[in-house]
Amino acid sequence: MKVINGTMPDKWLAKWINPELPHDVNERQPASVLRRRFTLDTKNEAKLFITCHGLYVAEINGMRVGEFVLAPGTGDYNRRLTVQAYDVSSMLRIGENEIVVTLGDGWYRGHVGIDGLSNYYGSDIALLCQLEMGGKAILVSDENWEGSQSGPTRLNDLQIGEDYDARMEQISDWHAVSVLDFDYDNLAATQSVPILEQERFPGRLMKTPNGETIIDFGQNLAGYTELRLTAKAGQRVSLWHGETLDENGNFTQSNYDPVERNKGGIPQRLRYVCKDGLNTWRPSFTIFGFRYAKIETEADLSTASFTAVAVYSQMPQTGYFTCGNEDVNRLFLNSLWSMRSNFCDIPTDCPTRERAGWTGDAGAFAPTAVYLADCYPVLRKWLGECRLAQGENGLVQNIAPVNNSGSAYSKMIQGAAGWGDACIIVPWALYEAYGDTSILEENYDMMCRWLEFCGNRAAGATRPQNENNPWKEYLADQGFHFGEWCQPDVDNAAEMQKAITVGVPEVATAYYFRSASLLSIIAGILGKAEDGEKYLKIAENVKKAYRFTCTSNGKIESERQCEYVRPIAFGLLEGDEVQEAADTLDDLVVRNGYHLNTGFLSTPYLCSVLADNGHVETAYKLLLQEDCPGWLYAVKHGATTVWETWDAIRLDGTVHDSFNHYSYGAISGWLFSGVCGIRLSAGRLTIQSKPHPSLGFASAVWESPYGRIESSWKYEGDRLVLDVSIPDRLESEVIWPDGSSEHLCSGKHHKEIEQRIDTRK
Numbered sequence: 001m002k003v004i005n006g007t008m009p010d011k012w013l014a015k016w017i018n019p020e021l022p023h024d025v026n027e028r029q030p031a032s033v034l035r036r037r038f039t040l041d042t043k044n045e046a047k048l049f050i051t052c053h054g055l056y057v058a059e060i061n062g063m064r065v066g067e068f069v070l071a072p073g074t075g076d077y078n079r080r081l082t083v084q085a086y087d088v089s090s091m092l093r094i095g096e097n098e099i100v101v102t103l104g105d106g107w108y109r110g111h112v113g114i115d116g117l118s119n120y121y122g123s124d125i126a127l128l129c130q131l132e133m134g135g136k137a138i139l140v141s142d143e144n145w146e147g148s149q150s151g152p153t154r155l156n157d158l159q160i161g162e163d164y165d166a167r168m169e170q171i172s173d174w175h176a177v178s179v180l181d182f183d184y185d186n187l188a189a190t191q192s193v194p195i196l197e198q199e200r201f202p203g204r205l206m207k208t209p210n211g212e213t214i215i216d217f218g219q220n221l222a223g224y225t226e227l228r229l230t231a232k233a234g235q236r237v238s239l240w241h242g243e244t245l246d247e248n249g250n251f252t253q254s255n256y257d258p259v260e261r262n263k264g265g266i267p268q269r270l271r272y273v274c275k276d277g278l279n280t281w282r283p284s285f286t287i288f289g290f291r292y293a294k295i296e297t298e299a300d301l302s303t304a305s306f307t308a309v310a311v312y313s314q315m316p317q318t319g320y321f322t323c324g325n326e327d328v329n330r331l332f333l334n335s336l337w338s339m340r341s342n343f344c345d346i347p348t349d350c351p352t353r354e355r356a357g358w359t360g361d362a363g364a365f366a367p368t369a370v371y372l373a374d375c376y377p378v379l380r381k382w383l384g385e386c387r388l389a390q391g392e393n394g395l396v397q398n399i400a401p402v403n404n405s406g407s408a409y410s411k412m413i414q415g416a417a418g419w420g421d422a423c424i425i426v427p428w429a430l431y432e433a434y435g436d437t438s439i440l441e442e443n444y445d446m447m448c449r450w451l452e453f454c455g456n457r458a459a460g461a462t463r464p465q466n467e468n469n470p471w472k473e474y475l476a477d478q479g480f481h482f483g484e485w486c487q488p489d490v491d492n493a494a495e496m497q498k499a500i501t502v503g504v505p506e507v508a509t510a511y512y513f514r515s516a517s518l519l520s521i522i523a524g525i526l527g528k529a530e531d532g533e534k535y536l537k538i539a540e541n542v543k544k545a546y547r548f549t550c551t552s553n554g555k556i557e558s559e560r561q562c563e564y565v566r567p568i569a570f571g572l573l574e575g576d577e578v579q580e581a582a583d584t585l586d587d588l589v590v591r592n593g594y595h596l597n598t599g600f601l602s603t604p605y606l607c608s609v610l611a612d613n614g615h616v617e618t619a620y621k622l623l624l625q626e627d628c629p630g631w632l633y634a635v636k637h638g639a640t641t642v643w644e645t646w647d648a649i650r651l652d653g654t655v656h657d658s659f660n661h662y663s664y665g666a667i668s669g670w671l672f673s674g675v676c677g678i679r680l681s682a683g684r685l686t687i688q689s690k691p692h693p694s695l696g697f698a699s700a701v702w703e704s705p706y707g708r709i710e711s712s713w714k715y716e717g718d719r720l721v722l723d724v725s726i727p728d729r730l731e732s733e734v735i736w737p738d739g740s741s742e743h744l745c746s747g748k749h750h751k752e753i754e755q756r757i758d759t760r761k
Contacts, residue, residue: 001066007085008189009049014130014140016053016180019147021101025123031285033171034127034636035100036145040138046092050129051083051187054736058282058317060091060583068194069311070158072129074107075381075402077121079388082190088131099139101127101487104156104285111159113403114354116258116266119604120403128181139745146174156285158183161269161357166279167233189587192381193314195345197223203293203306207497213295215239217308220291220641220660222341222351224270224311225390226282229304231274237297239306239387241290243251243352243660247653251294255648255655256352264623266352271355274299287311289341289351289660291640312340313378318703319371321671326686327635328623328671334635338642339365342662343375346382346401350644350658356399357382360482361663363422368669370433371678371702379426380439386423387446394453396420396446396751415453416481417508418601424515427521434681434705440522447519448531454512458545463503471545474538476508483507484562487599488629488646506550506563507601514570523617546572556581561588562602569605594621594630604666611674611690619674620692623667626662631667676700676711677735685732687711687724706730713737720755723748 019032037485048065050058051072058065072082087647103109103126109119131139150173155163168213173580203215203225210508215225220243246252257265268288272281293306321332342348346363349358362382369375386398395415404410430436459473469475483495485503498504516539523532546567547554554577555562564585567573573666589596589610611619626632629646637649642665672678675698677689689711691698697714707727714721726732728746735741738753 004085013137015142016126016175016182017141018126030149032103033148039099039245044134046089046133048086048088053126054108055104058101076388080188104707107455110157122390149178158265162283163271163284164276165273166522167219193377199310201308209248214294221310225310228280231299233276235274237272240294241288315373320701327632330635335668338662359422360419363425366426366429368666371672394449396423413480417511421511421515432681474541474545477503477505477511484599509546562598565602568609586615607670688735719751722751
């Protein structure tokens with residue numbers, strides 16, 4: 001049963017009802033159960049409209065309504081709370097019917113965000129639902145419903161976990177509900193896709209060196225564990241979930257768990273009390289990031305089974321890549337699984353510690369995400385949250401929806417370059433992949449207001465060391481910025497302090513230019529010629545300011561790779577300066593032993609910048625680097641997702657930081673756009689693969705919005721064999737590795753090039 005998007009009642013007759021009895025607002029409550037019995041004389045087409053404060057699971061006559069997990073999803077509930085509509089015609093019957101709804105805490109009042117705050121939107125739990133038949137309301141939430149806190153779900157929290165007592169599944173203790181005075185102004189029909197249960201991974205029981213029993217599911221993911229065991233009533237099962245084992249092979253949560261939070265950290269714990277006989281259960285109101293689970297129980301596990309259930313937004317895979325190097329194939333899958341793990345209604349940074357919609361992460365990964373899966377609905381919804389979170393002055397928050405404490409510090413660090421710019425970068429990535437101008441139209445006002453904020457910040461003041469810049473009013477050297485962020489071999493805490501005290505004009509001004517340039521193009525696409533000219537002029541002046549302060553007449557003097565990658569990728573250099581900078585970048589990488597030292601913002605562009613400027617060999621050596629920092633270091637250490645930091649497992653085996661951040665998985669975008677050369681820009685397809693014998697062969701398939709695009713190559717003796725496939729009604733310029741080019745129409749195309757391979761490399 002699917003959610004019917006874009007549908008709301010013509011008129012709400014339902015009331016907001018609270019099933020809980022009076023209690024201390026800081027006292028954790030069991031999940032509430034509500035029910036209503038009703039009689040039907042006839043049957044007709046019926047729709048259930050439903051939402052809540054918290055999370056809901058609805059059943060009609062014992063059958064679950066829809067497959068939406070963690071419904072109604074997340075968002076800034078004060079501004080927009082989505083309503084789901086379901087066709088429930090087949091679930092109703094003539095005569096007596098019963099609807100039962102269980103409410104959990106969810107994002108509304110459970111622990112959320114970086115600070116693990118609770119009661120963020122309110123301390124109440126409440127239901128609003130309306131059942132219509134033939135367009136008329138036949139059942140609404142009101143004072144005639146009953147409520148109970150005597151159901152089996154005794155505790156629930158997105159971050160902490162869930163407690164369930166199977167002996168309490170038959171509820172007999174019901175009481176009246178109360179009607180709450182909430183309005184309907186923040187209600188909006190669902191326009192996105194549901195969160196669903198997806199892949200399932202059977203677990204393998206094993207003993208750790210310290211004697212604990214753990215379950216290895218073989219894949220790091222976001223979701224929860226389903227248990228199945230035969231037990232005696234009252235026997236208990238406890239499961240703690242974690243991403244990795246420690247240096248001794250024992251279960252740990254130390255890599256991600258801030259123990260000072262919630263007065264006990266983030267246990268990611270399930271506690272289940274068995275009923276007599278067969279017990280089959282999975283939680284309803286929590287989600288974890290994990291590969292392993294530690295189990296404690298007195299029950300017999302000899303016939304028990306445990307299954308990890310992946311949970312993420314409905315987002316079919318569209319990109320497929322394979323090559324002659326199995327580690328690179330695993331790297332691609334790791335990128336895909338980190339995307340799946342973090343696209344839960346909105347894109348988040350990690351499924352364990354923060355679970356926050358960081359703009360910087362989405363901006364860095366969106367050009368890759370559009371290859372890997374049909375993520376348009378998820379990113380579109382999240383951009384709506386960015387619009388809601390935008391300040392009156394145009395500032396774009398670092399996280400959307402906002403879920404921080406509102407402290408002076410949290411307010412001070414907002415609007416970082418490369419983070420706020422995601423409000424332009426992400427819609428542009430979606431437009432290039434899907435060719436749909438509506439995503440630009442929806443977000444155009446947000447983009448313009450963000451650029452105005454950047455302009456006002458740049459023009460407002462200039463640091464003393466930059467006062468001699470003739471274009472100083474276009475130099476972005478004010479405000480807080482994370483800078484390049486998370487560069488290896490750099491003290492990032494010190495870099496952040498430096499950014500606060502002296503600014504990071506190279507990063508901030510480059511992104512100011514990037515956003516102004518893109519917005520000029522976007523304005524032209526939308527027929528706003530005057531705006532386009534205005535933003536182009538801003539971009540030209542920002543470029544002058546950048547070149548005066550951040551380069552020496554176009555020459556870059558730095559030992560950091562990022563300061564070459566960014567100006568090349570963004571178009572801040574001119575003429576021969578591009579090749580000179582690329583050659584210097586190549587030299588820096590070579591002298592660094594073919595290791596990168598780029599950080600969060602420029603790593604996605606690194607291999608592309610090198611390969612597109614004649615340094616294909618170096619790009620591949622970076623791709624295949626097995627030492628730290630390098631993409632294959634994690635793979636060689638058994639990673640099944642992308643790590644937050646390059647050395648999440650240090651050489652001594654100690655673990656730290658998240659094991660499931662998709663950002664550095666942006667390299668998989670280059671596997672499509674560079675290795676196999678598929679580049680799509682709003683219906684204009686170019687294929688220009690950059691083969692290298694180190695992979696032997698490579699093949700990319702993209703089920704694009706325009707149809708199936710394929711590009712592959714392989715080395716056979718002294719021949720390079722290439723094949724491309726172009727979908728119907730799409731044409732492509734294909735630039736072959738020998739420099740020749742063809743304008744090709746739909747269909748399959750084959751090319752063989754004689755190419756002597758230097759086997760000494």
